[in-house]
Amino acid sequence: MAVFQLNVNNRSYAVDVDPDTPLLWVLRDELNLTGTKYGCGVAQCGACTVHLNGNPVRSCTLPVAAAKGNITTIEGLSENGDHPVQKAWIELDVAQCGYCQAGQIMTAAALLARKPQPTDADIDTAMAGNICRCGTYKRIRKAIHLAATKGGAR
Amino acid sequence: MKTALTRRDFMKVSTLAGGGLLLSFQTGNALAALLPKDAEVFQPNAFVSISPEGLITIMAPNPEVGQGVKTSLPMLVAEELDADWTMVRVEQAGLDTRNFQRQVAGGSGSVRSSWESFRKAGATARQMLLEAAAQKWGVPVSECITRNGFVIHQPTGKTLNYGALATAASGLEVPQEVKLKDPKDYNLIGRRMVNVDAWNIVTGKMPFGLDTRREGMLTAMVARPTFGKKLKSVDDTRAKQVKGVKQVIVFDNKVAILATNTWAAKKGRDALRLEWEAEGTPESTENYNTAFAELIKNTTQEPKRNDGDVNQALSQADKVLESVFYAPFLPHAPLEPMNFFAHVREDGAELYGPTQTPARTRTEAARVLGLPEEKITVGMSRMGGGFGRRLQADYSVEAARISKLAGVPVLVVWTREDDMQGGYYRPAGMYRYRAALKNNQLTGWHLIAAAANSANASRENSFPAGVVPNFRVDSHNYQSPITVGPWRAPNHNFIAFAEESFLDEIALELGKDPVAFRLELLEQAKTNPVGHVAYDPTRYINVIKTAAEMGNWGQQGVKGIFKGFGAHFSFGTYVAQVADVSVQNGKVKVHKVYCAVDCGRVINLSGAETQIEGGIIDGIGHMLYGEITFKSGEVEQKNFNTYRLIRMPDAPEIEVRFINTNAEPQGLGEPGLPPIGAAVANAIFAATGSRIYRLPVRLPGEHSKRSF
Known part of the structure; x- marks a missing residue:
């Protein structure tokens, strides 16, 4: 066990955990930030996506010891759930079961920050790591385009 | 259309003391209304209640697995109630076989089986609000109509909102017959309505089963046999040394590790030294393919259909x-792996989590726990998919078993690997x-x-x-x-x-x-x-x-x-x-x-x-x-x-x-x-020109499929 200082959603935390603990389980079990989901544990499904210094990373395979920098989770993406990506997701009623959507939204927000007006090919590339078992891909694509018009790159 | 009400459809009128912070799904908190503690809430039946502030709560009795019934079924109630949808909040009901029927997510049957009863529930509440308004104004009910959360007296144009009528309506008899709308008058049915949990989902606030957290709860992972194998020996020496591991329980040909957090449970399980032995002949894919090929050569004694x-x-x-x-064979692979919470006490049990069949869960848990069904409550979390996997009760009953043996509240968590290997394919x-x-x-x-x-x-x-x-x-x-x-x-x-x-x-x-x-x-x-x-x-x-x-x-x-x-x-x-x-x-x-x-x-x-x-x-x-x-x-x-x-x-x-x-x-x-x-x-x-006879599709020249 060791104490790690984490900066999550602009707050500082000290957690006493095994250094090999994936960031995902620190967020969920230690900080009670359960919006970030477990889907596969091997960085294949993207449900656990968070931002590390603005880049989308898979928190299920990132040891807490390596999580250095500013971490943003779905809970911290916006103050009031009004990030353009979140608004577009609601407007187009994207979610079915909803389990993967936090990860989808974090990946999409990172894409738009990097590429404010993504093409379909950009979306294919950026979103290929996020599985939606319900098959909401058509609406996710549409929502990313809609978020782009709402200033999704903020 | 006039529809007779059965006793089963409706409970007697009741007034409830309401309280607490109520959040709307519309914007998360814009509707937040703090009810006075002794407020009288109008609740004509188990499906709907209206607070004096006009907030309408509609219960969603069916399990929500992504099929949208938590939105579509309340729409049926709201339609016949002529409710203002922006004043509606939807709440997931637990298993309640007295008040609700067929609390199942399966057979594409929720709307089909609820179409009548849900509309009647809304129409009944609407009828009572109409009568309450007519009495208040001293006018005939026939002169009153409802629209978007208001009763309107047509000759004078006087209006009262539902909230203002809630207390008076709760003193009235429940009508035995109600008139359902002519479909041409539908305001909600047929429209595009956003999933009632949308805001909670996009902000990460929607709790799924895996997000269950309770006082004193331990997280459990279980080592389970592959098909046709039996547990021969268990060495848990190293598992018990993992920090956070609290208990190791050997039961039903399995081993459960209970720990203070998920990662410790997983490390503990990984540290188990287990020996399995074959029980019978474990199968391989080629065995059953050969068997099928043999069987389809001949007919059966009892054809399923036989014309001519x-x-x-x-x-x-x-x-x-x-x-x-x-x-x-296909796995269901819902993105939220199997999991369930159980707290089994001497005198009863609480079960909570993702299930497509809460009633089956309760029945099977009762049998395994030796408790009467009425001593077991089953709550339903929103499910991260199911596709049929959560029609089974193996994982929920397993959680109940472990909680009973361990004597603590427990959340049993399956890893993806557990989920893929322990399926009902x-x-x-x-x-x-x-x-x-x-x-x-x-x-x-x-x-x-x-x-x-x-x-x-x-x-x-x-x-x-x-x-x-x-x-x-x-x-x-x-x-x-x-x-x-x-x-x-x-x-x-x-x-x-x-x-x-x-x-x-x-x-x-x-x-x-x-x-x-x-x-x-x-x-x-x-x-x-x-x-x-x-x-x-x-x-x-x-x-x-x-x-x-x-x-x-x-x-x-x-x-x-x-x-x-x-x-x-x-x-x-x-x-x-x-x-x-x-x-x-x-x-x-x-x-x-x-x-x-x-x-x-x-x-x-x-x-x-x-x-x-x-x-x-x-x-x-x-x-x-x-x-x-x-x-x-x-x-x-x-x-x-x-x-x-x-x-x-x-x-x-x-x-x-x-x-x-x-x-x-x-x-x-x-x-x-x-x-x-x-x-x-x-x-x-x-x-x-290639006909596909075998799934998944494999075409000559295709190389990418196996290496991704």
Whole structure:
């Protein structure tokens, strides 16, 4: 066990955990930030996506010891759930079961920050790591385009 | 329409003391209204209550698995209540067999079974509010109407909102008969309504089963046997040394590790030294394939359907076509792995988590715990998918067992690997079809099916049953240690692919256009039906024609893109699809799918459309990639790096059209999936001349499939 200082959603935390603990389980079990989901544990499904210094990373395979920098989770993406990506997701009623959507939204927000007006090919590339078992891909694509018009790159 | 109320539908009028912070799903908190502690809430029945502030709470009794019933069923109540939807909050009910019926997510049956009772619940509340207003104003009820959360006295234009009438209404008798709306007056039904949990989902605030946190709770992981193996020895020395591990419990041929957090539970389990021994003969994929091939050579004693004399038709045919189709085992793989919370005490138990069958969970838990059912509560979390897996109660009962043995509240968590290996799979099977052709007509049809642990691997009344004069279906059950269970659109999910592919083969042999051939058969079902006809040929024809028109069937499209057609009737719903497909270097690309649906009346247009789109994408993914194989009882695909699911780049454009009809609403969670396999496979044939008999699709020259 060791104490790690984490900066999550602009707050500082000290957690006493095994250094090999994936960031995902620190967020969920230690900080009670359960919006970030477990889907596969091997960085294949993207449900656990968070931002590390603005880049989308898979928190299920990132040891807490390596999580250095500013971490943003779905809970911290916006103050009031009004990030353009979140608004577009609601407007187009994207979610079915909803389990993967936090990860989808974090990946999409990172894409738009990097590429404010993504093409379909950009979306294919950026979103290929996020599985939606319900098959909401058509609406996710549409929502990313809609978020782009709402200033999704903020 | 007047509808008599049964006693079961409604409880007596009650006034409730309400309290607490109420959050609306509309914006998360814009509606937040703090009820005074002693406020009288109008609750005419278990479905709906109205606070004096006008906040309307509608209960969602059915499990929400992504099929949208937490939105669509409350819409039925709100419609007949004439409620202002922005003043409605929806709350998930727990298992309550006294007040609610069929709390099940399965069989695409929620709306079908709730259509009457939910509307009546809303209409009853509305009627009482009307009466309360009429009494207040001293006017006849007949002069009053309701609109969007208000009662209006028409002659004077006086209005009162529902909140202001809630207390008075709660003192009235519950009417025994209520009038339901004329569908032309619907304000909500048929519109696009956003999922009531949308805001919570996009902000990460929606709790799923895996997010359950309780005082004193431990997290458990379980080492389970592969199929046909038995626990021989356990060495838990190292497991107990893992920091955070609190208990190790050996039970039911399994070992549970209980820890203070998930990672410790996992490390503890990884540190177990376990020996397993074979019990019987563990199976491999080639064993059951050989067994199926043997079984489908012969008929059974009791055919599932037998019209005319198929043997005679086959022996007298000008030509007999024969094709054998192969279905692999499939896992459900919902993105939220199995998990359940249980707190078992001496005198009762609380169970909570993702389940498609809370009643079955309670019954089985009661048996295992030795508790009466009334001492067990079952709560339902929103589910991260189910696809049939959560119709089983193995994982919830297992949690109850562990909590009882450990004496603590416990959340049992399955890893993805556990979930893939401990499944109840879509059964593998083999389907041998023969068609008798005589005088350029289809005169005989014989299916002999065989599948693992399936009393009936067919859907014997599926089209073209009802049209072909000599029609027989036999189904063999192959006993296997591998557990199987319903998987989205059971049997339909494969049989539609096989039948609609075989129909294309027949059409080709007869020199007929595949769509025209189906229409010709369905016309015969109208004029000259054979035996029981389970579908309405007119509605079937209508969706086929609509999809063909949407997909420009028969017209020259973009160069290199080929069309395929598929249609199927399931769960009361008619679906027809045209797929635009190209094949390059053996790689299949589905560009666009055109889909026509007749599901009767649509409740939530947005929800209905997304169910169909999701079914199509799900179906494409599984036909192209899905397969679970076994080696000596062990699943070979343990996670998403070896089991491929469809991803964004493979998802086609989709256009869905619902046929407007006043017919009763039918199923939607499943019917979108079955036809797509055939639509894509028939397009692959058009593109390459290769007929697909075995799923998942493997074409010569395709290299990317196994290495992703």
